[in-house]
Amino acid sequence: MGFLKRQSRTSVRDGAPRTGRSSFEGVTDQQLEEHLSIARYGSYLLTDAIRPSFDLQVVPSAGWRRDSYEDEESGVSVPVIIASQTLERLFDLFIELLTPLGDEVDVVLETSHRRDGRKHRDLNRESIDLPILKSLLYDFEDLLLNDGCTGIAVLNPGIPLEVQFDEHKLLVLYGHELDEFEAILNENRLPESDTIRFLTEGEHVHSSTEEHSSRFLELGCRLGVDD
16 A cells, blocks of 8 residues: 545535544554555455545445535536445446447546645546547556546536546446436446445545556546646
């Protein structure tokens, strides 16, 4: 595991605020190392990008639920599906969820490398053929799965629909017509649950490495992104 950045989140997209004392206060180096080495919780396997709080405020599990996201500028409420999937099936599900976006899409890379977790930087690429993008993403599968400072959003503003594969390795699906996404989740036998909780809704830690930071720059160059 690389450097850690503790996060507190404050919105539907970014989770819930941390309250009270951090669960990591007073934890010894050995206890922290042992906690970070645990990736499997029952049948659910985490990527290397993220770990739950020391006191397991949220236990990772597979499933999805409907939610909503309110745009602060416009005040418009957008339906959202949030999904969590075990590592063995996560990337293939992400790629499959891109299909409803159509043949040509826009891409946004999100990075918090070298920013101490306080800010994110968005890099944009407009208009790329989806088959070309999928092939490129497979080349960077390890980065997208295991880097806690890398996120990606793929969208078609003309529909409009968006698939976000965020730093927490959650799949967040935006749009007013989400039926195709729901069908894919059901075909993959991912259970729907109104009570499922995601790691963003509790204290958690992200992990990254210098190698991942370099690979992110390579991905940006291959995509031809701009600030």
